[in-house]
Amino acid sequence: LEYYKIPMYFLRTILYMWLLPTTKRSSTPLIWALVRNTTPVSALKSPSKSSSFGSMATPSSDAYNKPYKNVLLSSAYLMPIRGKMITAHSTRQKVLDLLQETQSRCKKDGNERAMIVDISATVWNWDTYAIVAGKPSPVKLTFSSKEEMRNHLPLNEEDVAQEGILVPQRQESNRMMVWVPKGAMLKEINPQDDDDDSGEMQEFVFECPVDPNDDRLEHWEQEVKNQELYKARTKLAAESMRSMLRFYELDRIVCWDLSWGIWEAIRDTRGDETCDESGDPKMLLVKDGKANLSFPSSVEDNDDEMATMKLFYDYARPISSKLLKETLTGVSGYYLVGGNTYTMSLFHHMWDQQAREGEEDGNAIGHMQFLRNQLRDGKLFYMGHSAGLIMSGPNILTATFKGIDAFSVVTQPYNSPFVRLPPSETPDTFFASEKNNLFGARTQMLNKMHQYGAWRGYHVVEALAFPHYDARPRVSSFPQSAETYLRATDAEGRFAQPEGSLLVGKTKDKRIEREDVTRLRKATNAKGLPCYPVANGHAFVMDCGGLKVLETLSPEEEGEGILHWDTYMPYVPDEDHLQYESGRNQFTVGSFTSDADTLAGDRSSSNDDYKGDRIFSRLEALGLPNPNASSEGHAGRLFRSK
Secondary structure: OOOOOOOHHHHHHHHHHHHOOHHHHOOOHHHHHHHHOOOOHHHHOOOOOOOOOOOOOOOOHHHHHOOOOOEEEEOOOOOOEOOEEOOOHHHHHHHHHHHHHHHHHHOHHHHOOEEEEEOOOHHHOOEOEOOOOOOOOOEEEEEOOHHHHHOOOOEOOOOEEOOOEEEEEEEOOEEEEEEEOOOOEEEEEEEEOOOOOOOOEEEEEEEOOOEOOOOOHHHHHHHHHOOHHHHHHHHHHHHHHHHHHHHOOOOEEEEEEOOOEEEEEEEOOOOOOOEOOOOOEOEEEEEOOEEEEEOOOOOOOOHHHHHHHHHHHHOOEEOOHHHHHHHHHOOOEEEEOOOOHHHHHHHHHHHHHHHHOOOOOOOOOOHHHHHHHHHHOOOOEEEEEOHHHHOOOOEOOHHHHHOOEOOOHHHOHHHHHHOOOOOOOOHHHHOOOOOOOHHHHHHHHHHHHHHOOOOEOOOOOOOEEEEOOOOOOOHHHOOOHHHHHHHOEOOOOEEOOOOOOOOEOOOHHHOEOOHHHHHHHHHHHHHOOEEEEEOOOOEEEEOOOOOOEEEEEOOEEOOOEEEOOOOOOOOEEOOOOHHHOOOOOOEOOOOOOOOOOOOOOOOOOOOOOOOHHHHHHHHHHHOOOOHHHOHHHOOOOOEEOO
16 A cells, blocks of 8 residues: 555545445445545645645546646746846746756657747736726826817816827827826826927826726727737737747747737757847747748837738737647647736637537547646646736636736727637627727626636636735835735635625626626635735746645845745846856845835734735745744845745
8 A cells, every 4th residue: 555655544435435335325425525536635734625626637546646746826927028037046947947857757859848838818918997016107298288288188177087098298209198097187287397498398197096897998999909909919929939938948939829829939050140149049930831930039019010020920820729739739838928817718718618619529628628637647837927827726716806907808899800719709799799888898708708617717726826916015005916815815815705806887886796706706715715925026836736835936136035925026127138147046136125116015013004914824824935934024124044
């Protein structure tokens, strides 16, 4: 028994079942539940009340005895983004280790280092007016006079904006557009020096309304019609592929956008120079039936680059269930990037069901189950940040009380030229019948989420998580995302959301949570699943199908120590990747401490508005680094020692 590592309680259960009369076996659901789960909940030492990994296919016997530690989850980017870093050295090393372990285990294509970066959420990244990590920034406009401003912005007698509108502004030699939301109120008028001697200018400061259930559809329309969605997708795909190939020393990178297509690029090893002058590897876009194309060095939103964008689009292969599974088979890692959780989940579930509805063959499984199978068998590792962190669990409810993601933007009919729908949908069935109607748009999105079961996550782990936990004690951050997390969990960090937060109604005073979402929220409350808070810059590792955090990964600053778990890491400028030079395992001196926004999490017990010490019992119960566990966590301290 010791050799085969068969748990004794499991053998006792089997023996008991064998001795039961046949008629009683089928009427003993609790015992059958024990048979199905080889590890009892009590043995997990988790704050969860119950455990069920039902969406995972039946694992092999090896998987029961030794699940792979191949799920890495983070709050912020796991790759450089626009010349800035927010990935801890220990996190990057863990990814490199997972890549090497998976390659060695599977011996894929002569140890080719290949990964998928999934930008399905990022393409649709659009925020509500919500207080999450601080109050919305005030809107500032510059004009020579109030009369000139009124020519561009309709205001009532109380100086409140009567409609949401993009207002033209000068910025050095360029013109830019600034969005002013409906209901924005003029609060300040300040004189401003004008550098170009064109006359005295005034700065008009507006305070914006806060509404976590406003998807800003009018603004979204103006952005889409200005081709921002078209441009953003190209930039995201190109930048993500280039960043991943360099940061993780890959040979090949595949980019998914389930609302459009799949790109693939390989490292260009021709010639003596394999990197460009900025240090980025030279790459080739590849597509069956087309000649390999030199990867563009940059994709910018000027007229000269539109042809490059079109060519980049031409190299995208259309999504199919078969292609999703084929690309998963050929890689060692999958990275689900943050963004709009709802839109990303909907497209994943829509495409996942095409195979199961018989698109290719009646017994086919979708790509989501296929990914879980690959994880279970150690042929793949999963990593995700923000929306990708939320999507890792059994459902995506933490997105509702995080309150950032605009729920219904994808349903707008003017998106049609920029979306490729799966075979089960047409523009008439998918898009809302009336543009920019918040109630109609949210109702349509709720219907689609229900139709495809898109409230479910990828379910690669059993636990839930909350990204962007921000407890910085500053006036501009109250109420904080930390408060939204504390309000929806109990003292031991279990999911316990007493009231709904995603609300829909024809008028603001009649908004309610829809019944199917209420049922899911209450059912999730009853399970008492652990809900892990994660601040930007931190990450953790879990077993495939696990409930417990096995390892935490946090950024370090040279000469200071490890950043506390409740403390935000700032973005560190690093165009040349010097922070990750060989042999370096910490950020350089001053990377965090010289940043004005790097503040220790609020750990007070006396603040009437927010008692930060409420996080301590949660961190302790969840097995996360707890500032209260030692003298190194007193108020204002940023770092802990090893």
